[in-house]
Amino acid sequence: MASWCGLPTPGDEQSEYHEGTRHLLRHGSSLALMSLVSTTLNESEEFGDVDPEEDWKTWSERRPELQLYYAVFVDPSRDGTDAVACVLRAILDPATPARPSGRARIIIDYVTTRPSARGRGLASAAVRFVNEAAAATGSNVYVLALEESCAYWMEHGFLLEPSERLTARLNVFSDTHLLRRAADPLDDGEAGDEDLAVESG
Numbered sequence: 454m455a456s457w458c459g460l461p462t463p464g465d466e467q468s469e470y471h472e473g474t475r476h477l478l479r480h481g482s483s484l485a486l487m488s489l490v491s492t493t494l495n496e497s498e499e500f501g502d503v504d505p506e507e508d509w510k511t512w513s514e515r516r517p518e519l520q521l522y523y524a525v526f527v528d529p530s531r532d533g534t535d536a537v538a539c540v541l542r543a544i545l546d547p548a549t550p551a552r553p554s555g556r557a558r559i560i561i562d563y564v565t566t567r568p569s570a571r572g573r574g575l576a577s578a579a580v581r582f583v584n585e586a587a588a589a590t591g592s593n594v595y596v597l598a599l600e601e602s603c604a605y606w607m608e609h610g611f612l613l614e615p616s617e618r619l620t621a622r623l624n625v626f627s628d629t630h631l632l633r634r635a636a637d638p639l640d641d642g643e644a645g646d647e648d649l650a651v652e653s654g
Contacts, residue, residue: 459589460545463520474578476526476538486523490540490563493525497565511625512544515649520545522559524582526575539566539575543583546623548591554640557592559583560623580609584634593637597629606632618642621650 461467466481479486494500512519526539546558561583566576587594595614598606603613611632614620619642624631633640 460522460586466523471526471578474526474573474575475529476575477529478524478526478578478582480522480524480582482520482522486525487521489525489534489537490523490542492534493537493540493567494542494563494565498568499565500563515622515625516546518547518549524579526570526579528570537567538570538573539579540564541576541579541583544623549643551643552640553643554593554638555591556638556640557590558595558623558640559587559590559592560595560597562597562629587634593640594634595623596632597624597626598632599629603630603632610635616641617650618646621648622646 461481461483463482464484466479466483466486468477468479470476471478479489491504509521512521522543522545524541524543525537528536528538530536541564542562544558544560544562546560548555548557561580564576564579566573583594586592596606596611598611612635614623614631614633619640620631622642
């Protein structure tokens with residue numbers, strides 16, 4: 454897909470050493486990454502059970518072109534699941550001819566760091582990776598944030614998305630808010646997006 458030039462093709466992953474954190478960064482959409490991220494999210498304090506199959510169904514039923522994407526920071530000094538230090542999951546929403554903005558979208562819906570690895574800047578590095586991917590692919594960046602985490606994201610350059618149409622398309626959960634990166638060009642969504650609104654409660 455031309456919109457995601459530079460990212461691994463669906464089902465694949467890439468690995469690179471991240472000098473700033475001294476961790477290995479694995480990213481893509483392989484089954485191995487899906488399993489690692491889901492297991493880490495299930496074990497975290499922030500989130501309840503995460504079912505990747507149900508998540509994929511939720512997103513793909515809304516728009517078949519949407520793709521799940523994963524990033525994992527791995528501590529090279531550890532083995533197995535203990536090596537997983539920080540995970541991020543995002544949704545890729547490619548640009549279409551019908552989209553007035555002409556921009557693709559990357560939506561962060563989960564990011565968490567294991568308690569033993571906190572304080573090392575790993576979550577910030579994961580978000581920077583998304584920002585770099587967005588710059589390379591001509592994408593706007595969004596976050597699905599719980600009420601209690603909105604202040605954190607707003608301190609890091611995000612604001613509440615004002616477009617009801619775009620919120621209807623991208624906010625698939627009734628307990629989250631859609632935030633957009635303030636520096637990105639405006640994007641008011643596409644005709645028909647309002648039909649995807651999730652009922653609150």
